[in-house]
Amino acid sequence: MILRTDHVAGGVAIAAGLLVWAASGDLPFGRLSMPGAGMLPKLCCSLMILLGLVLIVRAGDSAPFSTIEWGDLRHAVPVVVLTAVAVALYTTLGFIITFSLLMFGLLAIERRNLIAAAAYSVGVSVGTDVLFSIVLKSPLEAGLLGF
Amino acid sequence: VGSTFDSLMLGFSVALQPGVLWYAFLGCVVGTLVGVLPGIGPLSGISILLPVTFGLDATKAIVMLAGIYYGSQYGGSTTSILMRIPGEASSVMTCIDGYAMAKKGRAGSALCIAAVGSWIAGTFGVLMLTVIAPPLAAFALKFGPPEYTALLVLGLIFLAYMSSTSLPRTLLMAAVGILLGTIGTDMTGHFRYSFDISELGDGIGIVPVAVGLFGLGEILSTPSASVTGQVLTPKMRELLPTREEWRQSAMPIARGSILGFLIGLTPGSAHIISSFLSYAVERRFSKHPEEFGHGAVAGVAGPESANNAASTGAFVPMLALGLPTGPITAVLMAALMIHGIPPGPTLVSDHPDVFWGFVASMYVGNVMLLALNLPLVGIFVNVLRIPYSYLYPLVIMFCIIGVYTVNNSVVDVWIMLIMGVLGYVLRKFSLDPAPLVLGLVISPTFELSLRQSLIMSNGDYLIFFQRPIALVLMVIAATLLTLSGISLLRKRADWRAKLAEAEAGEPSA
Numbered sequence: 001m002i003l004r005t006d007h008v009a010g011g012v013a014i015a016a017g018l019l020v021w022a023a024s025g026d027l028p029f030g031r032l033s034m035p036g037a038g039m040l041p042k043l044c045c046s047l048m049i050l051l052g053l054v055l056i057v058r059a060g061d062s063a064p065f066s067t068i069e070w071g072d073l074r075h076a077v078p079v080v081v082l083t084a085v086a087v088a089l090y091t092t093l094g095f096i097i098t099f100s101l102l103m104f105g106l107l108a109i110e111r112r113n114l115i116a117a118a119a120y121s122v123g124v125s126v127g128t129d130v131l132f133s134i135v136l137k138s139p140l141e142a143g144l145l146g147f
Numbered sequence: 148v149g150s151t152f153d154s155l156m157l158g159f160s161v162a163l164q165p166g167v168l169w170y171a172f173l174g175c176v177v178g179t180l181v182g183v184l185p186g187i188g189p190l191s192g193i194s195i196l197l198p199v200t201f202g203l204d205a206t207k208a209i210v211m212l213a214g215i216y217y218g219s220q221y222g223g224s225t226t227s228i229l230m231r232i233p234g235e236a237s238s239v240m241t242c243i244d245g246y247a248m249a250k251k252g253r254a255g256s257a258l259c260i261a262a263v264g265s266w267i268a269g270t271f272g273v274l275m276l277t278v279i280a281p282p283l284a285a286f287a288l289k290f291g292p293p294e295y296t297a298l299l300v301l302g303l304i305f306l307a308y309m310s311s312t313s314l315p316r317t318l319l320m321a322a323v324g325i326l327l328g329t330i331g332t333d334m335t336g337h338f339r340y341s342f343d344i345s346e347l348g349d350g351i352g353i354v355p356v357a358v359g360l361f362g363l364g365e366i367l368s369t370p371s372a373s374v375t376g377q378v379l380t381p382k383m384r385e386l387l388p389t390r391e392e393w394r395q396s397a398m399p400i401a402r403g404s405i406l407g408f409l410i411g412l413t414p415g416s417a418h419i420i421s422s423f424l425s426y427a428v429e430r431r432f433s434k435h436p437e438e439f440g441h442g443a444v445a446g447v448a449g450p451e452s453a454n455n456a457a458s459t460g461a462f463v464p465m466l467a468l469g470l471p472t473g474p475i476t477a478v479l480m481a482a483l484m485i486h487g488i489p490p491g492p493t494l495v496s497d498h499p500d501v502f503w504g505f506v507a508s509m510y511v512g513n514v515m516l517l518a519l520n521l522p523l524v525g526i527f528v529n530v531l532r533i534p535y536s537y538l539y540p541l542v543i544m545f546c547i548i549g550v551y552t553v554n555n556s557v558v559d560v561w562i563m564l565i566m567g568v569l570g571y572v573l574r575k576f577s578l579d580p581a582p583l584v585l586g587l588v589i590s591p592t593f594e595l596s597l598r599q600s601l602i603m604s605n606g607d608y609l610i611f612f613q614r615p616i617a618l619v620l621m622v623i624a625a626t627l628l629t630l631s632g633i634s635l636l637r638k639r640a641d642w643r644a645k646l647a648e649a650e651a652g653e654p655s656a
Binding site: 037040044048062070072075080083106120124132 | 201202313315316319322323326536537541547548551552561564575578590594601605608
């Protein structure tokens, strides 16, 4: 049997439905005349499981899983990692330092000229900070260094 | 008619105030840029700029954000015609004949026809919005919880029916969205899935989800090496079409305006579907269908008019019924709600200045866009010369700022990042994230009206079939569900399959 995209998508939908259902144990379903907090989530979980099964049954219409092109992961993974690091450091380092580093990092993995990348990153970060602080009167996060 | 005219005059008195005019202009400029730039759609543009509107009053906020939406429909044609890259999904069909016209040295003419067609269609759409929305809102005042439940069910089924992906996939995404919408405190005070994270007590916001799925997800799926393109620069003297080109574009613009507006009223990616259907209609009506794909004027005029009329038509259910027909109107609804103004039947009566000011601003905005898109096309084209590798870090930065500023919450930014990864994965599996956002938006209203209906009827679900309006809505929903089911079983490639192909960026002439 060829593993197809809908086999995987359907399997994930069923697993997610079961997982959320299990996490909903303490939520009361209630009665039809007085529905509880768990009614809609459990209906949605049931629907996800049902539709997951439909996807698996009809998976023959979908593309083989092996045909999915993952070449862009080389771009996506560094972007996600660098963004995650920036999010984690944002409130500590503040806007200007965090985003100068993030943008420089992203431009560095794109193999741009490092001096131009540094100038662009710092320029854009400082410019945006000024835009939000002065023009839009909505100051961005200041870090430990006070900016 | 008299009262509508008086109300519209009230709207113009609001829309022509310098402050409102400025934000309409700003929205139009940003919208054009969003449309021009590949990889940034109107949804991410609106979401990113949503926090900027917090300091504004509701009228200015909605005027600016709506300007971004319909402005992006104008701007999307520029890259389609000059680079054969759709700046916005609804401009996919314009790539075919627009670029072919550009290669024949008629780029300026194609841009002019697209801009004028967009203006006529946009103005027609606003005119229809002016006429239709108030009586529809008055009618919707008769709606109780069962009618709203039925309306939301119909909205979801209609979305699934119109979707270019399959029915189970669309419903699955909508179910995930509704489930995400149940996170937080429910109407009886139960904390659901908040896992002791206090920020989740208020639920998941629309902005982090929308920006993550559409803005960040798009960036993750677009390596900079894949964004290349040669920009054809039109000369100013070439901007005016010939008399024959005007003649060829007149009827396609008229048909595209009507078709686009009608499709805009329905849930789904109306602005995309309308341009696709308009292209098919024009090829069917044409005396020279063989010219399509080789620079047919109608192939530019029809789709560009249709997508603008559709984007205006989408405001009718949003303003009159409080029903978002897609993720963009969902975010616009959220913007109004953040300002304490619930869209829906009471909007016209309770906040006439906001409603009519918004409607009037769209007349003004369409004129601004016509003025912007023709003389300034050279400036917008220059934006396309910025390398994508410099552009996308900037977009990521604005995504983070946009999401963080809503609640000053890092949790929201983490949600955005998770949604970005989810958006990337969904694209790999050809799952459309739009129903997820729609599900998230309607989830609270859907749950409230469903539970209220069941309490009203003492648990009798027949309440949805005993009240006339709810019954009609349920019958339509059942009919659409049946039609979708038949189509699913026949496994026949219909217009939706062709739309999916077009959305995937493989337009065939």
